[in-house]
Amino acid sequence: MLKLAVLVSGGGTNLQAIMDAIDKGAITGARIQTVISNNADAYALERARKYGAEALLLAPRDFENREAFHQALLNALLERQIDLVVLAGYLVVVPPAVIRAFENRIINIHPSLIPSFCGTGCYGLHVHEKALARGVKVSGATVHFVDEGTDTGPIILQKPVAVKDDDTPEILQRRIMEEAEWVILPKAIDLIAAGKVHVNGRKVTIDQ
Numbered sequence: 001m002l003k004l005a006v007l008v009s010g011g012g013t014n015l016q017a018i019m020d021a022i023d024k025g026a027i028t029g030a031r032i033q034t035v036i037s038n039n040a041d042a043y044a045l046e047r048a049r050k051y052g053a054e055a056l057l058l059a060p061r062d063f064e065n066r067e068a069f070h071q072a073l074l075n076a077l078l079e080r081q082i083d084l085v086v087l088a089g090y091l092v093v094v095p096p097a098v099i100r101a102f103e104n105r106i107i108n109i110h111p112s113l114i115p116s117f118c119g120t121g122c123y124g125l126h127v128h129e130k131a132l133a134r135g136v137k138v139s140g141a142t143v144h145f146v147d148e149g150t151d152t153g154p155i156i157l158q159k160p161v162a163v164k165d166d167d168t169p170e171i172l173q174r175r176i177m178e179e180a181e182w183v184i185l186p187k188a189i190d191l192i193a194a195g196k197v198h199v200n201g202r203k204v205t206i207d208q
């Protein structure tokens with residue numbers, strides 16, 4: 001049984017999608033060991049509590065310096081013997097020490113078809129504002145392994161979503177969440193838990 005740590009900073013709709021997928025059997029072989037947030041006000045923590053999962057607050061400002069925060073985050077993951085770290089709207093840069101300790105065992109959901117509209121500063125609504133400003137006809141979401149870059153790790157799953165002429169950033173964000181993020185993030189977890197995901201350098205192959 002794969003032990004998951006889900007890292008969150010906001011509303012937690014992707015966390016909710018994971019919890020719902022586990023409950024309905026769309027994810028087998030994995031369970032949520034802990035939910036960690038940097039933000040005490042994150043509704044995602046409330047979702048975790050309602051679900052009965054540990055809701056752990058690790059806020060950088062509660063530590064004397066950034067290094068102490070990094071060490072606390074790494075320790076929290078190691079002490080719980082976490083197998084897979086899932087970034088679900090986590091807005092803190094993952095410390096290199098965590099990336100090294102969890103090579104190809106950290107995944108992230110990004111609300112665009114990487115390599116479009118990603119990298120530093122491309123998060124939340126900014127992603128959709130850029131997509132609409134560029135006039136793309138198709139956007140979507142990507143699940144990828146996390147490496148030491150920003151949104152640069154090997155791509156696991158992507159799902160396209162049509163952009164409509166009258167979309168606002170908020171409408172497009174919601175459609176991408178509903179039609180793509182909440183589908184491919186649970187799917188990626190289930191595939192990884194089943195041992196079907198293989199990383200070969202920059203390429204990911206998935207057993208059919």
Ligand code: GRF
Binds near residue numbers: 008010011013109111
């Ligand atoms: C989602 O749009 C996700 O793509 C991005 O951050 C947002 C998190 O939303 N990484 P939620 O907290 O899961 O509702």
